[in-house]
Amino acid sequence: MAGSAARGNRRGRPGYDLGRLLDVSVRVFNERGYEGTSMEVLAQRLGITKSAIYYHVSGKDELLRLSVNRALDALFAVLEEEASTTGRAIDRLEHVVRRSIEVLVAELPFVTLLLRVRGNTRVERQALARRREFDLMVSDLVKQAEAEGSIRPDVDPSLTTRLLFGMVNSIIEWYKPSRGLRAEQVADAVTKIAFDGLRTGSPDPS
Amino acid sequence: MAGSAARGNRRGRPGYDLGRLLDVSVRVFNERGYEGTSMEVLAQRLGITKSAIYYHVSGKDELLRLSVNRALDALFAVLEEEASTTGRAIDRLEHVVRRSIEVLVAELPFVTLLLRVRGNTRVERQALARRREFDLMVSDLVKQAEAEGSIRPDVDPSLTTRLLFGMVNSIIEWYKPSRGLRAEQVADAVTKIAFDGLRTGSPDPS
Incomplete structure (x- = not known):
């Protein structure tokens, strides 16, 4: 024009x-x-x-690829951090959850686009494959945490990963940077709920 | 034709x-x-x-209205159940979460449609208003549970409701009835994670 x-x-x-x-x-x-x-x-x-x-x-395809990879690269970088690779598995898992929330908030539009990808094109299928790879690595952390006895043994690792990241990813549905809620506060709430539980008093790990 | x-x-x-x-x-x-x-x-x-x-x-509008109301009516019916209205707030909250998951699985396509509504038409805005009403009622249960001392006092009720139902609603992203995972098993996993927490041993409610 x-x-x-x-x-x-x-x-x-x-x-x-x-x-x-x-x-x-x-x-x-x-x-x-x-x-x-x-x-x-x-x-x-x-x-x-x-x-x-x-x-x-x-073209449009490359715009999509660069955009979803920006989100994916940031998420995979979390898995490389020292706190994600050393120490007890439960603490590494908690670190990955916290930092994923920070990435989600920092890269909100990019993660939102990534989470809406449905696999209609080659670029979308590659993105889904990388998401699955990320989920598998988190699921492996859940397994290690069960093995070391720091996580309740009666939850399925892949179901747990799905639900845990279901909670994390749901943040894109309502988070508005303008409302002043910091990523750290959201991460605190998620880790309190998912790791220690809402209920006061001793949990029954049987 | x-x-x-x-x-x-x-x-x-x-x-x-x-x-x-x-x-x-x-x-x-x-x-x-x-x-x-x-x-x-x-x-x-x-x-x-x-x-x-x-x-x-x-017309299309009425198809949408009837469909999202089928999901909403089923969710509101949960709030009317005896176990949602009598007893300790923590137990009522857990019942609402469990039964919401059962509704989500039983009415999967209808709840999926409901959760994708963005408020572009009058019917969609009415659906969003009813979703907010549901969230407020759940949020009130979280407040009551904090007041009775059965839920950790350091979580914000509306943030907790969002995260709890973020986890519940994420089920629509991956649940396939054909894979044989029952609603009850998903509900067990969600309540174990969110109410008792993943971590073994005593949580620190301070």
Whole structure:
């Protein structure tokens, strides 16, 4: 739509680096759904031409890949942290849960997009495969915690992982950064509920 | 598309009562999104004409209203049960959580549709208002449990309700009736995690 003057210099384009392009694209994908967002719509929302988008990425697919990988890379980085790899399994598990919540809050639009991926394209299936890999690594931590006797032995590791991260992931449904609730407070609440339980007094681990 | 012979007798139409119409419509809504489903598509999937659908309902909006209300009515009925209204608040809360999971599994497509409603139409906003009402009643139970000293006092009731039902509602993301996991087993796992906690030994309620 804009003329060549508006498109300006193709190299060193002012205002739109890849990071900002992703920020806006992810917001539009979350609003309209990835399937429901055309390159035309993206260009309109960005206020640039489609060819200006193609300067940065090969297409919508690459925008999705870069976006979900930003969320996935941040989550996998948590698993590499020292507190996730040394010490008792129960403490490593708690660390992974806490830090995942911090990642979720820090990268809210990217994690939201990741959690809505349903596997309709190759990029989406790759994202689902990485999510499963993450779940397996967490599930393995639950198993280790059971083996060391620090977690109740009567819960299934993969069901526990699903429910634990179901609680963590549900945060995207209601968390609003503007309301002043900090990631740390949410992480405190989740770990209190899931690790120590709501009930006062001794739990019955039988 | 079908001729008048295929449409058959308008009264006492065989095969499609309202219940079956809802079952199929909800499945299509969940697959394609409510917005993305036209009456044409519904008629095609049902193998009947649009006018045969209008024999039962005034339109797509009423299909949505009847469907989300089926889920909401079942959830509100849980709050009326004797075990939800008598006894200690902690036990009433646990009963509500367990029974909500049973409703979720029994009415999986209907609850799934309900949980995806975003408030774009009047029917959707009414559904969201009823969900908030349900959450407030659960949140009140958490407050009562704190007041009676049976729940740890250092968790915020509305945050706790959100996280607890975040875990419960996440079940729709992965639960497959065909895999043989019973609602009761899922409810056991959720209540073990959230009420007694994963950690063995005494929790520190300070």
